[in-house]
Amino acid sequence: MTDGQRRGRWSGVPLEDRQALRRDELIAAGVDLLGGESGPVLTVRAVCRAAGLTERYFYESFSDRDEFVRAVYDDVCAKAMSALSSSTSAQDAVERFVALMVDDPTRGRVLLLTPTVEPVLTRSGASWMPRFIELLQRKVTRITEIAEPAAQAMAATGLLGALTALFIAYLDGRLTVSRQQFIDHCVGLVLSRVTTQ
Numbered sequence: 001m002t003d004g005q006r007r008g009r010w011s012g013v014p015l016e017d018r019q020a021l022r023r024d025e026l027i028a029a030g031v032d033l034l035g036g037e038s039g040p041v042l043t044v045r046a047v048c049r050a051a052g053l054t055e056r057y058f059y060e061s062f063s064d065r066d067e068f069v070r071a072v073y074d075d076v077c078a079k080a081m082s083a084l085s086s087s088t089s090a091q092d093a094v095e096r097f098v099a100l101m102v103d104d105p106t107r108g109r110v111l112l113l114t115p116t117v118e119p120v121l122t123r124s125g126a127s128w129m130p131r132f133i134e135l136l137q138r139k140v141t142r143i144t145e146i147a148e149p150a151a152q153a154m155a156a157t158g159l160l161g162a163l164t165a166l167f168i169a170y171l172d173g174r175l176t177v178s179r180q181q182f183i184d185h186c187v188g189l190v191l192s193r194v195t196t197q
Contacts, residue, residue: 023061025051030072034114035106066120073121076110077128090190094183108171133157
């Protein structure tokens, strides 16, 4: 990148906004590297190269690689949570999640596969899980019809586990079904009767 290109990249951007924009570019590069088809290949140098930024800019936003990996994961989780929270029906929720995590499989792999190979995400993944379970408890009518909170939590946890397994298998290519078949099956699972003993 020439000096002219570097200057042009930030021309017209107020100084106070530049760090946030650089951080966003680094996060986007991190999603691509963590969610790559061949698995996570992420070093600080690789992130900076992919974002077209120097390490100086990396360290203005992140203290080290581990903090960066957690920030990338948190960014993907927050986008998933936002998509699901704003959904208006089971169909809408599944379609939004598929658009976010399957149509752009790098994000899906970051959310569902990277925590299995990145030790630093063990705690981050565990901290997001209760939020997704609580969201399901609020959103899925058949779960909210269950009176006992513990039974609601078990139903939501089981549903989340089933959906997670389906999305992982689909992203891995182990489910050879069309996108619409996949959506229909997931919607049917969400709408299926939740029974308690």
